[in-house]
Amino acid sequence: MDATKPLRNIAREILSRDDVACLIGYEKGSYGFRVAPCVLKDPDQADRLVFSPLCVHNLTNYLTLENIGPLAQKDGDADKIAIVVKACDSRALAVLMAEKGIDREKVVVIGVCSSGVVDLKKLEKRFPNAVENTEVVRRNGAFSVMYQGETVEVPAEELLSAKCMRCKNRLPVVYDELVGEPDEAPGDEFADVRESEARSVEEKFEKWHSELEKCIRCYACRNICPLCYCSDCALDRLNPQLIRRSVNYQENLLFHMTRAFHLAGRCIDCGECERVCPQDIPLMELNRKLAKDVKELYDYEPGVDPEAKALFATFRPEDPDEGIM
Amino acid sequence: MDTVILHKENLNEFLKSLGDIRLVAPVAENGKTRFEVVEDVDKAVIVLDDYTASPKKVMFPQTETLFSFKNSGAGFDTAAGTHPPVTVVFGIRPCDAKAFTVLDPLFSQDKEDPYYKEKRESTILVGNACTEPTNRCFCPSVGGSPGSTEGLDVLLTDIGDEYHVEIVTDKGKELLKGSETVLLDAPKDKRKAKEEVVGRSLAKIRRQVDLKMMHEILPGVFEHDMWKEMAEKCIGCGICTYNCPTCHCFDIQDEGSTATGRRIRVWDACMYPEFTLHASGENPRPDRSARLRNRMMHKFTYYPTNMGHIGCVGCGRCIELCPVNIDLIEILTRVREVINE
Numbered sequence: 001m002d003a004t005k006p007l008r009n010i011a012r013e014i015l016s017r018d019d020v021a022c023l024i025g026y027e028k029g030s031y032g033f034r035v036a037p038c039v040l041k042d043p044d045q046a047d048r049l050v051f052s053p054l055c056v057h058n059l060t061n062y063l064t065l066e067n068i069g070p071l072a073q074k075d076g077d078a079d080k081i082a083i084v085v086k087a088c089d090s091r092a093l094a095v096l097m098a099e100k101g102i103d104r105e106k107v108v109v110i111g112v113c114s115s116g117v118v119d120l121k122k123l124e125k126r127f128p129n130a131v132e133n134t135e136v137v138r139r140n141g142a143f144s145v146m147y148q149g150e151t152v153e154v155p156a157e158e159l160l161s162a163k164c165m166r167c168k169n170r171l172p173v174v175y176d177e178l179v180g181e182p183d184e185a186p187g188d189e190f191a192d193v194r195e196s197e198a199r200s201v202e203e204k205f206e207k208w209h210s211e212l213e214k215c216i217r218c219y220a221c222r223n224i225c226p227l228c229y230c231s232d233c234a235l236d237r238l239n240p241q242l243i244r245r246s247v248n249y250q251e252n253l254l255f256h257m258t259r260a261f262h263l264a265g266r267c268i269d270c271g272e273c274e275r276v277c278p279q280d281i282p283l284m285e286l287n288r289k290l291a292k293d294v295k296e297l298y299d300y301e302p303g304v305d306p307e308a309k310a311l312f313a314t315f316r317p318e319d320p321d322e323g324i325m
Numbered sequence: 326m327d328t329v330i331l332h333k334e335n336l337n338e339f340l341k342s343l344g345d346i347r348l349v350a351p352v353a354e355n356g357k358t359r360f361e362v363v364e365d366v367d368k369a370v371i372v373l374d375d376y377t378a379s380p381k382k383v384m385f386p387q388t389e390t391l392f393s394f395k396n397s398g399a400g401f402d403t404a405a406g407t408h409p410p411v412t413v414v415f416g417i418r419p420c421d422a423k424a425f426t427v428l429d430p431l432f433s434q435d436k437e438d439p440y441y442k443e444k445r446e447s448t449i450l451v452g453n454a455c456t457e458p459t460n461r462c463f464c465p466s467v468g469g470s471p472g473s474t475e476g477l478d479v480l481l482t483d484i485g486d487e488y489h490v491e492i493v494t495d496k497g498k499e500l501l502k503g504s505e506t507v508l509l510d511a512p513k514d515k516r517k518a519k520e521e522v523v524g525r526s527l528a529k530i531r532r533q534v535d536l537k538m539m540h541e542i543l544p545g546v547f548e549h550d551m552w553k554e555m556a557e558k559c560i561g562c563g564i565c566t567y568n569c570p571t572c573h574c575f576d577i578q579d580e581g582s583t584a585t586g587r588r589i590r591v592w593d594a595c596m597y598p599e600f601t602l603h604a605s606g607e608n609p610r611p612d613r614s615a616r617l618r619n620r621m622m623h624k625f626t627y628y629p630t631n632m633g634h635i636g637c638v639g640c641g642r643c644i645e646l647c648p649v650n651i652d653l654i655e656i657l658t659r660v661r662e663v664i665n666e
Contacts, residue, residue: 029650029652030644030650030652030654030655031460031532031644031652032460034650035650036558036649036650037558037649037650038557038558039557039558057648057649061560062558065560065561065613066612066613128459128460129459129460129529130460131460131531131532210354210355211355214355214357214359216387216563216567216568216592217563217567218562218563218564218566218567218568218594219562219563219597220560220562220563220564220648222562223560223561223562224560224562224648236599244578244580245388245576245578245580245589245591246388246578246580246589246591247387247388247591247592248388272648275648276562276564276648278564278567278568278646279357280356280357
């Protein structure tokens with residue numbers, strides 16, 4: 001399915017509305033396989049939009065970033081923001097709405113049914129050094145990759161993002177407009193988490209010591225995360241300075257553990273933190289472990305039900321004590 | 326300049342022949358290539374065909390102790406940080422070596438920075454010419470070359486079964502004194518072989534940007550809306566600055582207690598709001614567009630004006646690693662369009 005054309009038509013209409021300030025979507029990037037987030041303001045710009053398996057970003061992050069998001073918008077006629085979301089991205093919207101981080105009324109949601117996005121690191125390793133803009137198209141069980149003037153067919157599972165291989169539902173949970181129809185999703189049994197749980201404490205300690213030691217604290221994981229949206233992050237504070245500025249295993253551990261725990265019951269498995277990490281730290285392993293615990297302890301999955309309250313805003317007398325640290 | 330030949334199978338012998346010197350080289354560790362201290366040449370996996378790692382931290386560590394302090398009751402006793410041993414950085418790319426020549430005037434300008442200077446003086450840079458430049462590389466646009474010796478003491482170029490070894494400085498000459506057994510005299514045609522390799526590399530570099538008069542053009546677009554458009558997708562992380570071989574801003578912090586602790590300097594990034602946040606709460610660079618603009622202005626106007634060098638060596642790491650495809654080449658191309666409009 002080519003979603004680009006219907007997406008452009010919908011976008012053109014939405015951008016013509018008096019109550020919509022801008023539309024956040026994807027456009028072709030500056031080189032190779034790169035696709036970039038874009039903010040459109042005019043119906044004439046709708047033809048810049050694209051949608052393909054290269055649209056990896058979770059754009060909902062922008063709704064709460066300074067100077068774009070509804071939180072920063074002044075009241076007026078054009079006080080709504082339109083946004084393109086995949087199913088996983090829409091779960092971030094659902095959590096943001098449940099937490100009152102954004103107002104549902106202020107967002108026009110264009111849901112796109114994606115059959116899975118590629119893992120750019122895998123793609124660029126296999127097809128290195130593409131300079132001209134290059135396309136990737138999903139055809140049933142394979143990706144067609146245009147590379148050096150030729151079309152190469154690659155079995156989907158060789159390039160798919162890990163999150164897409166365990167996707168639970170390809171229909172966005174929140175939308176005003178919908179592009180395409182959802183495929184059947186593979187489903188998630190937390191097989192990866194079970195595998196890491198089986199390791200000994202010593203093995204886990206050694207692994208995370210060497211992983212977290214690599215962190216350079218660029219905060220890309222935090223800044224790309226749609227659910228890390230505090231305008232004043234406690235970890236940036238100087239007084240009290242909860243985390244020291246020195247970059248070493250100890251402080252890095254504190255940073256990542258604090259962040260992971262703040263995302264317990266909230267992380268919707270968009271995988272953005274891990275995608276952007278310049279040091280290839282498998283951050284999703286931390287988030288996934290907590291997601292599994294939350295599911296097992298409280299039978300709760302963040303973002304799947306847009307009507308549900310946030311996990312930390314609910315209490316049931318039968319809640320187990322194991323979740324209390 | 327002296328030129329010698331090193332057979333590839335003698336590489337480890339060569340590295341061992343450098344003697345009792347700290348060796349820092351790009352090693353594969355945990356799926357990532359990083360410049361690290363190599364204790365045992367035979368055991369380490371030295372990766373010479375990877376372009377990801379930058380050795381900036383050898384001269385300018387991310388976290389550096391300036392001194393430690395202890396309250397003795399009668400006052401503070403201070404102790405200097407550690408002194409670096411003589412170090413060889415092996416396998417550094419020409420762009421990353423050039424980056425140190427960009428940083429040199431900054432750290433010696435008004436007052437010599439002893440921490441940088443000490444490491445700079447005790448470090449010998451042995452380069453590895455680029456044979457497979459990537460799609461992010463654009464060093465020729467900023468006056469570099471895949472085979473440039475600028476900033477290097479020795480440059481190795483892979484010319485097939487052997488390395489063409491150029492001894493650029495006296496420091497380099499001194500370093501190779503003990504390696505005579507593995508270094509062979511270079512016949513004249515080897516020079517040509519090197520030039521051919523560099524020529525092939527240059528042909529592979531396809532991204533470029535026109536920087537003619539850029540330092541004068543940029544101030545003319547300071548107030549233009551283009552910065553807002555370009556920065557809308559910026560998430561304000563530190564990837565571009567922390568992976569840049571020429572970015573050099575740092576913060577100074579005291580860590581510990583009033584009884585004992587240390588004063589450190591640690592990398593800082595101009596893309597963070599906190600970077601320019603005043604104690605009053607005022608922030609002169611209040612949003613991401615002001616920060617992105619400053620980063621460009623700093624590299625292409627302020628730095629060349631004040632230090633005589635463009636603050637960019639064309640390594641393209643900021644382009645490759647940016648999570649949202651903010652592309653320095655695209656920005657500078659847009660600047661020229663705006664001026665011509």
